[in-house]
Amino acid sequence: MSSKRGEEKKGKKMWKLFCDRGRQVWKFVDASAEDLALGIDQDSVRAEFDVNKNPNSGDKIYRQYMVAKNYEELKVDDAELDLPKDELGRKAAKAALEAINFYKALQDEDGHWPGDYGGPMFLMPGLIFTCHITGTPLPAEKRKEMVRYLHNHQHKDGGWALHIQGHSTMMGTVLNYVALRVLGESSESESAKRGRKWIRANGGAVGIPSWGKFWLATLGLFEWDGLNSMLPELWLLPTFLPFHPSRFWCHCRMVYLPMAYCYGHRVTGEITPLILELRSEIFTQDYDSIAWSSIRSNVCKIDMYKPHHWLLKGVFAASNFFEKYLAFGVVRKRALDFIEEYINAEDEQTKHVDIGPVNKAINMLCVWHAQGPQSKAFRKHVARVDDYLWIAEDGMKMQGYNGSQLWDTAFATQAIIETGYAPMFPDMIRKAYKYFECAQVREDVPDREKFFRHISNGAWPFSTRDHGWPISDCTAEGLRAVLDVHEHGLVPAKEQVIDDQRIFDAVNVMMSFQNADGGLPTYELQRCPAWLDVINPSEIFVDIISDISYVELTSTVLQALVRIRRKYPEHRPAEIDQAIARGVKFIKSIQRKDGSWYGSWAVCFCYGTWFGVEGLIAAGEAHDSPAVRNACKFLVSKQRADGGWSESYKSSELKEYTESDDSMVVNTGWALLALMRAKYPDMAPIRRGIHFLLSRQHKNGDWSQEAISGVFNGNCMITYTAYRNVFPLWALGRYANLMRQQDKEMN
Numbered sequence: 001m002s003s004k005r006g007e008e009k010k011g012k013k014m015w016k017l018f019c020d021r022g023r024q025v026w027k028f029v030d031a032s033a034e035d036l037a038l039g040i041d042q043d044s045v046r047a048e049f050d051v052n053k054n055p056n057s058g059d060k061i062y063r064q065y066m067v068a069k070n071y072e073e074l075k076v077d078d079a080e081l082d083l084p085k086d087e088l089g090r091k092a093a094k095a096a097l098e099a100i101n102f103y104k105a106l107q108d109e110d111g112h113w114p115g116d117y118g119g120p121m122f123l124m125p126g127l128i129f130t131c132h133i134t135g136t137p138l139p140a141e142k143r144k145e146m147v148r149y150l151h152n153h154q155h156k157d158g159g160w161a162l163h164i165q166g167h168s169t170m171m172g173t174v175l176n177y178v179a180l181r182v183l184g185e186s187s188e189s190e191s192a193k194r195g196r197k198w199i200r201a202n203g204g205a206v207g208i209p210s211w212g213k214f215w216l217a218t219l220g221l222f223e224w225d226g227l228n229s230m231l232p233e234l235w236l237l238p239t240f241l242p243f244h245p246s247r248f249w250c251h252c253r254m255v256y257l258p259m260a261y262c263y264g265h266r267v268t269g270e271i272t273p274l275i276l277e278l279r280s281e282i283f284t285q286d287y288d289s290i291a292w293s294s295i296r297s298n299v300c301k302i303d304m305y306k307p308h309h310w311l312l313k314g315v316f317a318a319s320n321f322f323e324k325y326l327a328f329g330v331v332r333k334r335a336l337d338f339i340e341e342y343i344n345a346e347d348e349q350t351k352h353v354d355i356g357p358v359n360k361a362i363n364m365l366c367v368w369h370a371q372g373p374q375s376k377a378f379r380k381h382v383a384r385v386d387d388y389l390w391i392a393e394d395g396m397k398m399q400g401y402n403g404s405q406l407w408d409t410a411f412a413t414q415a416i417i418e419t420g421y422a423p424m425f426p427d428m429i430r431k432a433y434k435y436f437e438c439a440q441v442r443e444d445v446p447d448r449e450k451f452f453r454h455i456s457n458g459a460w461p462f463s464t465r466d467h468g469w470p471i472s473d474c475t476a477e478g479l480r481a482v483l484d485v486h487e488h489g490l491v492p493a494k495e496q497v498i499d500d501q502r503i504f505d506a507v508n509v510m511m512s513f514q515n516a517d518g519g520l521p522t523y524e525l526q527r528c529p530a531w532l533d534v535i536n537p538s539e540i541f542v543d544i545i546s547d548i549s550y551v552e553l554t555s556t557v558l559q560a561l562v563r564i565r566r567k568y569p570e571h572r573p574a575e576i577d578q579a580i581a582r583g584v585k586f587i588k589s590i591q592r593k594d595g596s597w598y599g600s601w602a603v604c605f606c607y608g609t610w611f612g613v614e615g616l617i618a619a620g621e622a623h624d625s626p627a628v629r630n631a632c633k634f635l636v637s638k639q640r641a642d643g644g645w646s647e648s649y650k651s652s653e654l655k656e657y658t659e660s661d662d663s664m665v666v667n668t669g670w671a672l673l674a675l676m677r678a679k680y681p682d683m684a685p686i687r688r689g690i691h692f693l694l695s696r697q698h699k700n701g702d703w704s705q706e707a708i709s710g711v712f713n714g715n716c717m718i719t720y721t722a723y724r725n726v727f728p729l730w731a732l733g734r735y736a737n738l739m740r741q742q743d744k745e746m747n
Contacts, residue, residue: 014042015145015391017062019108021438022405022464025386026396028141038068042393049393051152055164057392058705059116059721063106070105071700074098082420082740089739092690092732095697096419099729102701103412104428106725111435112409116392117399119708119718120163121153122211124398125175126361127385129215132182133269134368136382142389142396143183149395150180151191158194159202162303162540163717165649165708170300171212171540173198174205174282178221181278196281204284207300209539211358214259218365220271221278226292228316228537229323230256230263232335235342243535246452247527250469252544253452254355258343258362264336267369296320299539305653305715306542309534316537340370342451344377349445349453351466352380353402357388400710400718403463406439408722410460410477415726417484419733429490436482437497439465440506454524455512458505472513472520473553476560479506483563504571507564510557511572511579518582519549519590520557541713543600551587551597551608555615558583562618584619587612588627595630596657602710603667603717604651609635610670613678623679632680635671643688644668644696652711664706665696669727676734690735693728703728 012031017024031040045060074097081097083090107113124146131138138146153176154160159168160176177195185192199205205216206226216222235257237244245253261267269275279287297308297316308316343366346354354360364381371377387402413432416422422429441456445468448455459470460478482498485491515526526547533545561576561583591597591612599608613631621628640646644663651658672689680686696703703724710718 012036013141014040015061016065017108017114017391019110019112019114021110021466022112022403022435023387023466024114024390024403024405026389026391028139034069035065038065040065040068045393046148049152051394054705054707055153055394056705056708056719057116057118057394057721060393061391062114062116066106067102067700071102072105074101074701076424084736084739085743086739088687088690089736091694092739093419093736095694095701096729096732096736097421097424098701099697099725099732100416100419100421100425100701103416103725103729104425107428107431109431110438111431111433112405112439113412113722115404115408115721116390116397116719117401117404117721118164118390118392118397119710120400120716121160121166121172122162122175122716123357123388123400124149124396125179126215126358127388127398128179128182129219129269130361130365130368131385133218133365134373134378136373136385138183145391145396147180147183147185147395149397150176150183152394154191154195158196158198160195162715163708164719165717167302168198169303170199170202170205170208171303173202174208175212175215177282178216178219178278181274181281187277187281199282200284202300202302205282206284206290206295206298207303209299209303210537211540214262218262218267218269219278220268220275221282223290223292224263224266224268226290226295227263228296229319229327230260231319231322231327232260232264232339233322233327233331234335235260235338236331236335242528242532248545249543249547250523251356254346254359255362257339257346258359258366261336261339261343261366262362262369264332264339265369267365293320303540305540306533306536306538308537308539312535312537315535340366343367345447345451347377347381349451350468352377352384353387353464353467355467355469356401357398360384360388400712401463402467404720404722405435405463406460406474406478407462408720408726409435410474410481411726411730412722413481414477414484415730415733417481417488417490418730418737420737421733422488422490426490429485430495433482433485433491433495433498436460436478436485440478440498440502441465441468441470442502455509457509458502458507459509460506469523470509471523472510473522473556475506475509476553476556479503479510479560480556480563483560483567487567500568503564503568507561507571507576510560511575513553513557514579514582515549517549517589518554518584518586519551520553520583521547521549522553523547541715544713549586550600551590551615552599552601552611554583554586555611555618558587558615559618580619584616584621587615591627591631595627595632595634597631598655599652599711600714601712602720602723603647603649603708604711605657606635606638606645606647606667606670606674610674613674617677628678632675632678635674636680636682636685639671639685639688643685643690643692645671645689649708649711649717652717653715655714660707662706663692664709665693665703665728666706666709666723668692669723669731672731673727673734676731676738686735690732693732697728 014031160172367378441459444456456470459475462474530546596605597608597612645667646660646663647667648658648660708717710720
């Protein structure tokens, strides 16, 4: 009997994450003797997941393994900790130290902190469809975990949402229903029956938004005539026109670029018996009887977030007329040839990772169509599929990027250093610094002007150097973290390989991003007016046409420039002074009457207001100025009786502060950081907030995963599992430092 148990143990398999310079790949492997000794039980954490309690995963597959492998209880004498006299300050300092000690266990050897960056429910179906159409096999264990994920996030009403906390939508339900069936689910399973019932009860797949129509068309589940023309010829227009696609926000144009290729070539997979079955399952009428051209703009009311503007309707009418009567011959061929060249350039520039998960899946489909399944380019695409997949206790999901490696590591490093306890964890800081070094982009992409790319040399991306797209705030956060490491002497001088020139390159990129309004965009300068979002055809997102300025990005770049001005006073002083002044003016100009700022990249007003305050104070704004005072007044007015702050993702959708049911440590961390940076004179709300964070902390220094905290384009939420550790830690450390400073002043 014992021999049999030994054989079972020996043959045990498990999911493990393998990282290399930030690249994250999950593999289903034989458990090693070391793994078995750790007592890892992935089934037990899967059993703990209850979507009705919290649809957000706690990232327990990854964390269970890393904690078992790396976590050691902290043993340190209070006398070594420079504890403040204030009792709450002492507790905060010790809690921050425990939090650092726990978070250290999660760091990968390459220096970054991996974590779940899932949440959107419309991403993985596209990848599944591309693999199905191209004949790219998904191994059985991946299919099993994908099915688990889809089952876990199906709502009681049978539908699926746009994101894990949203309401059921036609987009979410049709795409995930079809994905389940493609993965092998029977049409007679309970899950399929419930999904089909929801689809039919809400009018059928004719009402799926345009991105859903696109994916169904590639599968042969929607006729291409049922889509408004994607007009490949737009790419041949003069680039000075404000509506030339090169002027659109990069995520927008890099999605519609391969969509236009597929539309122009009518790329469609094989019509198999499964596809014929699905045609009868997702529509309320006979497939062959549908008047496809009449439903091009038909969108289920439940899904419509960005209604069609009258100008967009005119654009549709003109483009559909062109498609019917003029789209042929040499002009269409020239357009499609350029689009194919552009797709290939994007693939090569990002080592086939691509800017995001949507264009990754569509580019892969285009390359299969243009070059064939045996081509080198297609094989490179297949090799990079795993970069987007993440395993957690709720199953396998497709992330909203190839990870948030640089972003999370930069925040964590700054937070840890601010506590004053970084010298106690020298290896952790050295590893993080190593990641900053390897992640910094060191050159511009080839043929930059031809393919409408901004400069890249010196930038830090959101994730990895392979991905490489430069982002203003990622560059600023990466730079600030590096400056922190240098200035605190946390890496020996001989190891400080990010030298002055590389720092100046980062400054150059940041300066190059500043828009005419003084604010900072994401990836590129604003190339077309913001009002052009009226022709946004997505129906489910806002602000996708123009790379507008944001308070968060402006604030973090200002903070970085202030640091540069202090450390390198001779480096471009007049330009930096002017950039800071313009940035301050922009931040003040978009502050709301209630004192808040709308945060566009996390939930929401707590996040935006934290950045607004940090940016103004760093730039020299008085702590008692009207802008800062009103921001603090807003934050204090939203504190709950338990001392915490609670903001729902609905704030992002509705653009009005909306409370969640419970207070949350992430929102509380942001609010407290802002109040403390502003030197808010009444310490009572700050102390209540600190008490709240302490009450939620686990004995090992961790916090529980709460509601979703990230967002993009107003309507889709995304997970940052790192936030639950980093921002409470940061707030506790800042409070302890305030108390230490108080002690010094009293002495």
